[in-house]
Amino acid sequence: MELLGLYHYWVFVVLLMTGFYAVVAKVNLIKKLIGVSLFQSAVFLLYITMSKVSGGTAPIVLPGMVDPLYSNPLPQVLILTAIVVGISTTALGLGIAVRIKEEYGTTEEHEIQEIDRR
Amino acid sequence: MTAVFSIFLLTLLVITALGIVRTRNLFVAVMLLGIFSLLIAINFFILDAADVALTEAAVGAGISTVLFLGALALTSERERLGTRHRWLSLAVVASATLVVLYATFDKPRFGDPNAPVHQHVAPWYLEKTPEYIDIPNVVTAVLGSFRGYDTLGEVFVVFTAGIGVLFLLSARRHGAAHRPPGERDPSGIGLREHVIPRVVGRLLVPFILLFGLYVQFHGEYGPGGGFQAGALIAAAFILYALVEGEDRTLAAVPQSWLNALMVGGALLYGAVGLAGIALGSNFLDYSVLAANPVAGQQLGIILIEAGVGMTVTGTLLSIFHAFAARDRA
Numbered sequence: 001m002e003l004l005g006l007y008h009y010w011v012f013v014v015l016l017m018t019g020f021y022a023v024v025a026k027v028n029l030i031k032k033l034i035g036v037s038l039f040q041s042a043v044f045l046l047y048i049t050m051s052k053v054s055g056g057t058a059p060i061v062l063p064g065m066v067d068p069l070y071s072n073p074l075p076q077v078l079i080l081t082a083i084v085v086g087i088s089t090t091a092l093g094l095g096i097a098v099r100i101k102e103e104y105g106t107t108e109e110h111e112i113q114e115i116d117r118r
Numbered sequence: 119m120t121a122v123f124s125i126f127l128l129t130l131l132v133i134t135a136l137g138i139v140r141t142r143n144l145f146v147a148v149m150l151l152g153i154f155s156l157l158i159a160i161n162f163f164i165l166d167a168a169d170v171a172l173t174e175a176a177v178g179a180g181i182s183t184v185l186f187l188g189a190l191a192l193t194s195e196r197e198r199l200g201t202r203h204r205w206l207s208l209a210v211v212a213s214a215t216l217v218v219l220y221a222t223f224d225k226p227r228f229g230d231p232n233a234p235v236h237q238h239v240a241p242w243y244l245e246k247t248p249e250y251i252d253i254p255n256v257v258t259a260v261l262g263s264f265r266g267y268d269t270l271g272e273v274f275v276v277f278t279a280g281i282g283v284l285f286l287l288s289a290r291r292h293g294a295a296h297r298p299p300g301e302r303d304p305s306g307i308g309l310r311e312h313v314i315p316r317v318v319g320r321l322l323v324p325f326i327l328l329f330g331l332y333v334q335f336h337g338e339y340g341p342g343g344g345f346q347a348g349a350l351i352a353a354a355f356i357l358y359a360l361v362e363g364e365d366r367t368l369a370a371v372p373q374s375w376l377n378a379l380m381v382g383g384a385l386l387y388g389a390v391g392l393a394g395i396a397l398g399s400n401f402l403d404y405s406v407l408a409a410n411p412v413a414g415q416q417l418g419i420i421l422i423e424a425g426v427g428m429t430v431t432g433t434l435l436s437i438f439h440a441f442a443a444r445d446r447a
Binding site: 004005006007008009010011012013014015016017018019020021022024025026027028029030031034035037038041044045048049050051052053054055056057058059060061062069070071072073074075076077078079080081082083084085086087088089090091092094095096097098099101102107108109110111 | 268
């Protein structure tokens, strides 16, 4: 049970590093952006994991609850806004990738660098 | 039982993530990313974050997939060159993984009520929300009132990103043949010729809109608010554009309206903040907006949530239209 308490964090680490690998090792720009999305989702999972209290419930105060125990609302607020900001910035990245494709004819990083060197 | 289910879901998340990185077909990767978002939304729900789950399901599984597909249509569907410096990257990632894994052993155990994160301001928020604001959803109270500055900043980031996409994609393409106005464009009519998607899609759109409005106005009482509602309403219009075609969507809601929504939402939020100053208190202090401080807080939260909803709807739809219009330029 002791180690089970860390399983969420390990999943966070694996997801984070999977996204990191895609950003570092992949050549395609769209694939790199997918990697950034994975990385981002992993951070969201970390925050929400930290907000959970065992035996708690969603932080919505209802009358008539006896001695209620709520999960932490603060990380939830931070992540809620971060998700929408995340999609907007990802869209900006996709816009840049589309413009690069139009100007260079490719979204593979190698080929873009070669065209730049010429 | 929930523990078993959440371990199953988390393991599924890892498998999906590995699948996303392994596949060289970007279309498959984007579809898997949609599934990944849905899975992580279920996880958020199990972890008591109903508001976050709703946002992730609407934004991650819905709108993000559509935007990625729009970008794929404009670039290419396959990665031609797979991986560069595979072993070096793997070595870097593996060592980083070990370091972060080592750090997790110092983390408080999952669900520990005595973890430092639960000792700081969160108990104060939970205790004071009924007294100061008197709305059931503490997440909305923190988002709108206690941390209104943060949310204002986030709204402006969303707005700025939207402006950025419009700048990038509205420039005319080099050497693209310019279509004379009025000529029928074959790719912009969506699925209008396919009966079943059209009938089902048209049936769904009003209900999605209704649900979006419910989420917007019920955000003080249950999971919901401007961010989720904005994403849902944008999703309804995107569905309409997919089944009925871009031109009909733009005829129903022209780009100028979307620009007005984008700007108007951010301005409404700012104006509510300035109204606080004008009435003799601090920026974004809503308690002076009405005779009774609690009623003032509630009024302020309703107004800024409306502003958030407007900006998010306008921005997401503008981004979608920018990608879709580029396809046909």
